[in-house]
Amino acid sequence: MSRGQKRRKPEEANRVDRAFRFVDDRLGISHFTRKALNKIFPDHWSFMIGEIAMYCLVILIVTGIYLTFFFVPATKEVVYQGRYAPLRGVEMSQAYASTLDISFNVRAGLVMRQMHHWAALVFIAAIVVHLCRVFFTGAFRRPRELNWMVGLTLLVLAIGNGFFGYSLLDDLLSGTGVRVAYSIALAVPVAGTWLAFLFFGGEFPNTEFITRFYILHVLIVPALIVGLLSAHLAIVWRQKHTQFKGPGRTEGNIVGSRLWPQYAAKSAALFLLVAAVLALLGGLAQINPVWLYGPYKATQAAAATSGSQPDWYMGWVDGALRIMPAWEIRAFGHTVANPFFPGAVMPGVTFGVLYLWPFLERRFTGDREPHNLLDRPRDAPFRTALGAATLAFYGILLLAGGNDILAGIFRIAPEVITNTFRVLIFAVPLAVFVVTRGVCRGLARDDLHPTRPPPGGLVVRTATGGFETVDGPDDGRPSEPVVDAWKPPPVDSG
Amino acid sequence: MEPRPTPTGDDPRLPAPVAERRIAVAFVASTLAALGLAGVYVAGGQPQAEGALLFVALSGLGVGAVQWARQIDDGPTAGERGELAGSEADQEAVVEEVADDVADLGRRRLLSRLLLGAVGALGLAALFPIRSLGPSPGHSLERTAWRPGRRLVDSEGHRVRPDTLTVGGTITVFPEGAVQAGDSQVVLIRLAAGRNRPRRGRETWAPDGNIAYSKICTHVGCPVGLYQEDTHELVCPCHQSTFDVLDGARPRFGPATRGLPQLPLAVDGEGFLVAQSDFTEPVGPGFWNRS
């Protein structure tokens, strides 16, 4: 239909018509919009995990902006005279005092703060689960290696921003964490002392870091995250999403919902439900009650609380610090201090391998073909087993980060718990690797769903008294991959 | 297009009146919750009520949206992916365009090297402002605020005598006049007479059972605040490094590799505890230049 013709339309369509033409006249977006509206998105639920992370980010930004109106990132010491009685008359940084004000004086301030913190925890958890989905289905293979690396960088930035964020409050617990980070920087060979002094502004303890963490947390890292996330989405848009194998799906086509209206509606619904869960947590589950910890007092009696853990996404580094044996390199008048190995080398190496994984796998398997169809985890037993073992590795480290709390709960000496973890950190990933690889091979061979019952054949009694199966696999090896029984859709040329 | 059945064969598309009723209920619940939320805010705010009402408001909208999406879902669509890479012609054209210029750069060796040098130098110069971010480490990590004769004070500035602590007691002390010095915090412990097993050269460091160690853990610098009195051990709460107080705070367990530096103590003329000197080794975590 050309632009000159007018067609009789109902009232509503007239309004949409006028509005869109107004915009298109000025921006020329109709061609792009036409393609976009019809763009197909496979809508398996596991493809929505990345979106969950994205919507957590939206909540973080919205609540974060609100918090910046009240938080004071200043290091000046003030004497608190606010509503929280146990701290009245106590000296604290303005940063900490403003946090108390947000929690007790600003209406809905505490809910905003708690939603923000819960959203950060769920954000990184969702990224990790999304990473697992991508890894275990082989979605990082050509042509998506770049996007894998972009995503990994987003994970690293998210973890960093979380650390900067909760350290801003200058409370006793997070201040201890900043001290640990400072000491890890110190432990870096050759340049460590300079690294620590320049990044943190001098000898610890000093409060220089608050203003620096602030600008990192509200401007620099969020800008990087938003930029990389846009690239991440643009690449997915350009390359089109992967899809699981199934009837009617090939390497060359894409099956799913159209962006408008179905996928947009589903996505909007997901955002609302993610926001709802975060709101529930933000109001009903207390998180980071900084008033109980008190302000960080490095310059005073320098207390720390027992049961000092960082937020979960740093917990694996803390666990590594705890179970690392007391080894250190001392030679020629220099020291490579103990924290360097669990605090810098281990994360560097593990993340380095993660970054390179698409290329390592190409090298191992010799598979250089592009893939738009996903593997089921069982189709790549080695990869799945290695991924499971890596998760077990990080999981053990995470648990080890709570060794003193575990010691208290089970009334076992922390020494015993720590030594147990030192053994488990090797034994468990190895065991998980072997078991997972076996399970994958078994599932692939029998071609069964891990949790659903096997599609049974109908077993009938023959006239002569014997049994035979009708409509089912005779030898356990079906001729066609067994997927859920739905009819293949008619192929649309749109 | 046919509605897509679920794995169990049910049709997710409900009859229109049923679905509409459900969507309506969800939206109404959401609206009421939002109004309630506004009311709670006006009335002064209450975190749990705010969270619960916000949850209902958002999930009401979300649930309604899901069901509406189901209603308008007319099943899966399939489409062609098409080629990702550009056409041969396009690729060749771009490569040709760029390759010529790159080759040209290669031919002008001197100029391109000077260009590289200039860009490199500017880049290097641009890094120098980073130097202003912090002071030079110098020897600051090797010294604290303790000096010979400096008195010990508690966090309120009161001087400490040898009998301020009961046997089996502990407090944190600072150099008088330098209570704010974060690297000088010291944990003072009173041992029973004869309990201490001082190292060679340290026999005079613990007058009257008062023994002092740096409170900064030699692992990653947390304050070593847990004193386990019955076993005479200092435990760091962060990563459970355990130090034997009777043996120069030697690490007995945990990731710390070095004992806590001991502050040599003495009693001055007026009967107050003083430091004999600064620590004889750097306090806190290890670093490259620590020998």
Add this chain to the structure above:
Amino acid sequence: MTGPVAVFGLLVGLAVGAAGVAGAAGQTAPTASTATTVAPPPEVVAGRSLYEISCTSCHGADGRGTAQGPSLASTGPASADFFLSTGRMPLDRPRAQSERKRPAFSADEIALLTAYVASLGPGPPIPDVDPGRGDLAAGYQLYADNCASCHSSAGAGGALGHAVYAPPLNRATALQVAEAIRIGPGAMPVFGPDTFDDHEVDSIVRYVRYLHDPRDEGGLDLGHLGPLSEGLVAWAVGLLGVLLAARWIGTQD
């Protein structure tokens, strides 16, 4: 120890005690100035008989100690009152870390035993504690500086080495907290009157009692265990919730 057994023991003890006192009176070597000896007060006598029934197996006759239990000679009344009123003594098993449990003695019996232990030698007296006299903010400062590293900022307790555990403080009475500060039970250091004066102890006690029911404005306190339980809830409730939402919205094939 309740009821008839106690009464019987009391009577036996009184008889023995009376005999013992009479014998001792006959054997004291008087100074030149006085020929009389002071008879132990009745609560000490009654306490001693209770002691002999319940405590000698570990703490020995006259509180001198055995291989299983330390001497009580200079422990003082505060120590006895603390261990008995929190039920830490009698121990289930010798040498385990004593833990709070239901007291084995009634308040009267505890008073008698305390009087007896007090008679064995000097030790920290039962403190005169009044949280109302204390300053809440000062109590916070002192608690954070001296107590939080073992008992945690929220008073939830914490692990030390050797399978010893700094207990949570939510069930301690004001007197028990003050006694613990003054005597340093078990692995706990001792904070005597020259370390903290009585007003400081009052302040610490006031803050510890605040921790029994702190301001948990934010909602469920998740055990006051910090980021560990928060991370658990983030995964088990937060992430699980949103994944279930995605599963509901998306397809499963």
